[in-house]
Amino acid sequence: MKLLRKKRVLLLLFVSFVLVLFLNTNWMAWFYPIQYKNEIRAQSQSYEVDPFLIASIIRVETNFKTSKESRKGAIGLMQLMPDTANWIMEQAKIPHTSLDELKHEPDRNIQLGTWYLKNLSEQFDGNPIAMIAAYNAGPGKVNEWLKNGVWDGTFESIKDIPFGETRHYVQRVIYYYNQYVDIYDTF
Structure with missing residues (x-):
């Protein structure tokens, strides 16, 4: 007894x-952790991009694992294509970084990826849904869809995105974005 x-x-x-x-x-942060907060915060402030959006894209692209390389050749945390990374460094007048460094260095990869998000935001008049789609499919494709009326660029019509991979990508980024905003008070 x-x-x-x-x-x-x-x-x-x-x-x-x-x-x-x-x-x-x-406790929900245990299930939705954000790594590289300082790097994301610094680049977010520098380029005026929502830090939760940056974290959401990193989560979907690589789940915060450095040194990733996709089958198509995209590299690093934010999965930048080498040609896009070189174009960003030229346009942003950022000192040249080797692709190997870009692949393994979170800070530089986040810097280039965040600059690119800012650029996409400007191209799509601040429309975050079109910006996310363009990050995945490329701005040319998204502009084509918008111009031809295939997709109107809104959250409500994500189902109309003609590429399944991009449609799923946008849905996942938005899902993680909403989770991060709900879980974390500030960044």
């Missing part, structure tokens, strides 16, 4: 501890 009482007391203490831990922490 005493052993049973001790087990109940221990169980009650354990449940109480877990409950206190649960209520006093942002």
Whole structure:
């Protein structure tokens, strides 16, 4: 009988501890962590791009794992194509970075990716949905869809994006963006 009482007391203490831990922490952040916060914050401020959007794109592209390379050749955290990365460095007048450094250095990759997001935002008049689609499919394709009336660039018509990969990509980025905004008070 005493052993049973001790087990109940221990169980009650354990449940109480877990409950206190649960209520006093942002436990959802365990499931939706954001890595490289300082780098994202710095580039976000520098280029005036929403840090949660940057984090969402990184989450979808690489899940915060550096040194990733896609089958198509996109590299680093933000999965930049080498030609796009070279174009960004030229346009933004950012000192040239080797592709190997761009692949392995989170800060430089986030800098170039964030500059590109700012550029896409300007191209699409601040429309974040079109900007996300263009980050995946390219601005030429998205402009073509918009010009030809295939897609109107709105959240409500994401289902009309003609490329399944891009449609799914936009949905995933928006999902993570909403999760991050709900979970984290500030960046």
